[in-house]
Amino acid sequence: MSIHVPRLDDDPAAPFPGADTALRQPDGLLAFGGDLSPPRLLNAYRHGIFPWYSEGQPILWWSPDPRMVFRTDGVRLSSRFRRTLRASPWVARADSAFEQVIERCATAPRRGQHGTWITPAMREAYLRMHRLGHAHSVEVFAGHSPGAALVGGIYGIAIGRMFFGESMFSSASGGSKVALAALARWLHGRGWPLIDAQVENAHLLALGAQRMPRRAFLEEAGALATAAADTGAWTSAFGERPASRLAG
Structure with missing residues (x-):
């Protein structure tokens, strides 16, 4: 049985197909082609769409149903892990090492995964978005x-009052948990209620991620993305946040 997937127009400003036309199998595949220019990426995220593909493939665009999300007041750290944080010397900062974060995310070994979807073209695209003040890391x-x-x-894209998470890594046990929890707590304090986590996996569920029907996600995330918000580096506003504060 043949599967029809629309090819995107070459114009970066061209609209995407409606997310409700995405395939059920593979879940959420919506379109292919196009480019990773800032206008295209911003348009995609505003409509609940993200790129995800491997080296050698065309750019593939996705909008799965359900969507995985974190409420910014709902990230869960186990009691045991929080106890270890009480005496931790770790600190969290924002936008002080974006390039290193995306590089580590691209090269981190992941169970059951060979290679990476963070291709050289993807890295360059998100570095460009970071330089423009749209992509951020903790x-x-x-x-x-x-x-x-x-x-x-952890890194992702911020539009309005919506944070679209892309990837996270740990090079020491618990490193990504602290990054996610620190980001969520800071966003919650600013009135940002939601973090997009894209696709379900057991690790995200254990940290408190929830399944949200695509229609509900598109409505809530779309409204948040239209809110007025400043672009630019988060370094000063985020400051330096001791991991020990997450123990409470």
Whole structure:
């Protein structure tokens, strides 16, 4: 049986097909082609669509149903892990090592996965988005000193009051959990209620991610993405946040 997937117009400003036309199998495949220019990416995320493909494939665009999301007041850290954080020297910062975070996310070994969807073209596209003030990272360092090791991080796209998470990594146990929890707590304090986590997996569910029907996600995320918000680096506003504060 043949599967028809629309090819995107070459114009970066051209509209995407409606998300409700995405395939059920593979879940959420919506279109292929196009490019990774900032206008195209911003248009995609505003409509609940994201690129996800492997080296050698055309660019594939997705909008799965259901969608995985975190409420920013709903990230769960186990009691045991929170106890270890009470004496932790780790600190979280924002937009101080975006390039290193995306590189680590691209090269981190992942169970059951061979290769990476964060291709060189994807890395360059998100670095461009970062330079334009649309893509952000939260980094976790092993201490306060300038030479402290990077032990975890998360990055994604911010539009309006909506954060679209892309990937996270740990190079020390719990590093990505701290990055996610620190990001969520900061966003919650700013009145940002939702983090997009894209596709379901057991690790996200254990951290408190929820399944949201695509229609509901598109309505809520779309409204949040239209809110007025500043672009630019988050470094100063985020500050330096000790991981120990997440223990409470």
